[in-house]
Amino acid sequence: MVDLSVNIGRLKLKNPVMTASGTFGPEYGELFDVNALGAVVLKTITLEARVGNPPPRIAETFSGMLNSIGLENKGLDDFIKNKLPKVKGIKAPIVVSIAGNNEREYALLAKRLSAVAKISALEINLSCPNVRHGTLAGLIAQDPDVTGRIVRAVRSSTRLPLIAKLTPNVTDISVIAASAEKAGADAVLLVNTFPAMAVDIETKKPKLGNITGGLSGPAIKPIALKMVWDVYNKVDIPIIGSGGIINYKDAIEFMLCGATAVQIGTAVFTDPRTPGCVIKDIRRYLEHAGYRRIKDIIGGLKA
Numbered sequence: 001m002v003d004l005s006v007n008i009g010r011l012k013l014k015n016p017v018m019t020a021s022g023t024f025g026p027e028y029g030e031l032f033d034v035n036a037l038g039a040v041v042l043k044t045i046t047l048e049a050r051v052g053n054p055p056p057r058i059a060e061t062f063s064g065m066l067n068s069i070g071l072e073n074k075g076l077d078d079f080i081k082n083k084l085p086k087v088k089g090i091k092a093p094i095v096v097s098i099a100g101n102n103e104r105e106y107a108l109l110a111k112r113l114s115a116v117a118k119i120s121a122l123e124i125n126l127s128c129p130n131v132r133h134g135t136l137a138g139l140i141a142q143d144p145d146v147t148g149r150i151v152r153a154v155r156s157s158t159r160l161p162l163i164a165k166l167t168p169n170v171t172d173i174s175v176i177a178a179s180a181e182k183a184g185a186d187a188v189l190l191v192n193t194f195p196a197m198a199v200d201i202e203t204k205k206p207k208l209g210n211i212t213g214g215l216s217g218p219a220i221k222p223i224a225l226k227m228v229w230d231v232y233n234k235v236d237i238p239i240i241g242s243g244g245i246i247n248y249k250d251a252i253e254f255m256l257c258g259a260t261a262v263q264i265g266t267a268v269f270t271d272p273r274t275p276g277c278v279i280k281d282i283r284r285y286l287e288h289a290g291y292r293r294i295k296d297i298i299g300g301l302k303a
């Protein structure tokens with residue numbers, strides 16, 4: 001039996017496959033064994049409720065999708081009271097994604113969530129393309145200094161493992177990743193969606209109510225992969241790869257390029273069983289290739 005376990009700092013995963021924030025709900029438990037996952041990442045929450053962007057908020061594209069949800073959520077108090085109890089039965093580690101308008105809000109979210117049982121790690125969303133973060137730049141992770149400030153503020157408010165989620169919309173993502181590492185992140189997650197748009201030629205209107213949105217799915221995979229490779233050569237903390245993973249081959253590519261774990265998002269809209277299949281197929285691939293531990297393939301690209 002191949003050992004599929006990996007470590008993200010102090011966070012121990014029985015296998016490297018996680019769901020991606022905003023794409024997983026506890027209702028999926030009826031379709032596949034959620035407990036088989038390495039970890040479950042919940043949709044990003046904010047301190048106060050947010051209504052999100054005007055509809056339509058989803059559009060299908062060639063090999064991917066656009067979304068402009070805009071971090072719609074009912075806020076921290078509702079999350080603790082109503083959302084968390086719904087996922088408490090899940091045995092896989094639960095990762096909560098947080099976003100704030102400023103350092104104080106990020107730190108407060110981290111502090112309040114640290115006092116709540118069953119949360120195994122926090123994902124710091126520094127990269128949603130569909131919102132403005134109050135006094136902060138729209139995409140926090142475009143600026144290495146602001147990224148460092150936010151991660152440091154969260155770090156000093158919690159002992160939970162921290163995952164910094166970065167945007168691909170930068171010139172050199174490894175500079176931002178290095179800043180997150182220096183500020184105390186236990187891992188970097190790359191990438192969030194790519195700012196993008198689509199147009200309906202009959203109505204001559206944008207397909208999204210917000211005009212622009214974030215592109216995800218297979219269309220972004222080769223670009224995300226290159227970013228993982230770039231960061232792998234620059235930072236020492238674990239990398240979680242995300243962007244267009246639909247099967248075990250994609251996941252293995254990310255791991256060969258240096259990812260310790262992977263997240264699956266858009267693919268679950270096509271088939272919610274995808275994460276479970278990827279776990280099974282990764283095991284089969286490793287057994288066939290004669291590996292005893294998945295850790296042995298991380299960064300194994302022959303370049």
Ligand SMILES: Cc1cc2nc3c(=O)[nH]c(=O)nc-3n(C[C@H](O)[C@H](O)[C@H](O)COP(=O)(O)O)c2cc1C
Binds near residue numbers: 020191215220264
């Ligand atoms: C409908 C939808 C909602 C999303 N919501 C969030 C979110 O709330 N927070 C976040 O950090 N990322 C969010 N994302 C981004 C995903 O977590 C993931 O990083 C991205 O889609 C790339 O992976 P994929 O190609 O496997 O989907 C969302 C993506 C989609 C498609």
